[in-house]
Amino acid sequence: SFGKITAVAHYAPEQVVTNEDLTKVMDTSDEWIKSRTGIEQRHISSNENTSDLATKVGQQLLAQSKLKPEAIDFIIVATISPDASMPSTASLVQAKLGAVNAFAFDLTAACSGFIYALSVADKLMTSGVYKNGIVIGAEVLSKVVDWSDRATSVLFGDGAGGVLLQSSAQGPMLLSESLKSDGSRSQSLTSNLTQPNSPFSKATQANDLFLKMDGRAIFDFAVRDVPKNILETLEKAELNPETVDYFLLHQANSRILDKMARKIKANRSKFLQNMQEYGNTSAASIPILLSEAVASGTIKLDGTQKIVLTGFGGGLTWGTLVVKI
Numbered sequence: 001s002f003g004k005i006t007a008v009a010h011y012a013p014e015q016v017v018t019n020e021d022l023t024k025v026m027d028t029s030d031e032w033i034k035s036r037t038g039i040e041q042r043h044i045s046s047n048e049n050t051s052d053l054a055t056k057v058g059q060q061l062l063a064q065s066k067l068k069p070e071a072i073d074f075i076i077v078a079t080i081s082p083d084a085s086m087p088s089t090a091s092l093v094q095a096k097l098g099a100v101n102a103f104a105f106d107l108t109a110a111c112s113g114f115i116y117a118l119s120v121a122d123k124l125m126t127s128g129v130y131k132n133g134i135v136i137g138a139e140v141l142s143k144v145v146d147w148s149d150r151a152t153s154v155l156f157g158d159g160a161g162g163v164l165l166q167s168s169a170q171g172p173m174l175l176s177e178s179l180k181s182d183g184s185r186s187q188s189l190t191s192n193l194t195q196p197n198s199p200f201s202k203a204t205q206a207n208d209l210f211l212k213m214d215g216r217a218i219f220d221f222a223v224r225d226v227p228k229n230i231l232e233t234l235e236k237a238e239l240n241p242e243t244v245d246y247f248l249l250h251q252a253n254s255r256i257l258d259k260m261a262r263k264i265k266a267n268r269s270k271f272l273q274n275m276q277e278y279g280n281t282s283a284a285s286i287p288i289l290l291s292e293a294v295a296s297g298t299i300k301l302d303g304t305q306k307i308v309l310t311g312f313g314g315g316l317t318w319g320t321l322v323v324k325i
């Protein structure tokens, strides 16, 4: 049996912060942010934590599928901004949903987190052991952003999106995949750095819980390594950019999408985009984009379309899934 995406959902905190709003708390401008990133606003939590956003997604998935919470076998939450490192955000979601028979765990792969999690979940489903699973990307990045750093704080937002996987005879869902990481360049995007600080350790550096980014390094990595990853994964599925219906890439920067489309010689209109509304929501960006595409009827969940899901970011991590959806 195979895993099939039977429902998608997304949720973002009600509070919207526009570029204009940011100019009131830091030295930036709507023009700079919009021209350099494509971002016009972002959702910022006032009192909801990551597990609250993820739970709202889980509730919608259960309502759409009419599944009882007891029928859920596993919950994976991809996040770099968990409520805590323990308990996992996934286990908090499990409790809030009443999914008493599920096993739950978080997965950390920054902006590729949802891609890695969907690939892992697909293997749990094709094992034949599990019948119903929930995969969510959820972030409250406003907790880890350094709001005194205008270079990074204007880029990120809060939100969650996810999918319900159910076992099905129709399949496979993943026509091909290629997941990558390179820890040797991991220092270009970090957050939540903690160091040995016991009475018996020679404390070298202090903890630094803020998100830190070498924008130039990440931008160059994305433009150089990601198109190659997309093309090699399409090759594995014996597909080419013309036979792909839509490309859903991590929503970090609209100029990156322009460059990607040119590099793989695909029509830019196939590259769905919503960072203007959400900013960069790391692991949540792809599932939010997918959920909005289904809500608008662009993507139909009837098995007739082929889409490419590609994440890239901290870790460094990147990866592509070619999905029959």
Ligand SMILES: O=C(O)C1CCN(c2ccc(-c3cc(CO)ccc3Cl)cn2)CC1
Residues within 6 Å of the ligand: 036, 037, 111, 155, 189, 214, 215, 216, 218, 219, 222, 252, 253, 256, 280, 282, 312, 313, 314
């Ligand atoms: O134009 C400028 O001066 C600046 C140049 C730097 N910029 C960047 C750089 C990197 C990212 C980014 C971040 C992540 C993390 O999720 C993943 C993937 C990417 Cl490509 C986003 N923006 C903003 C505009």
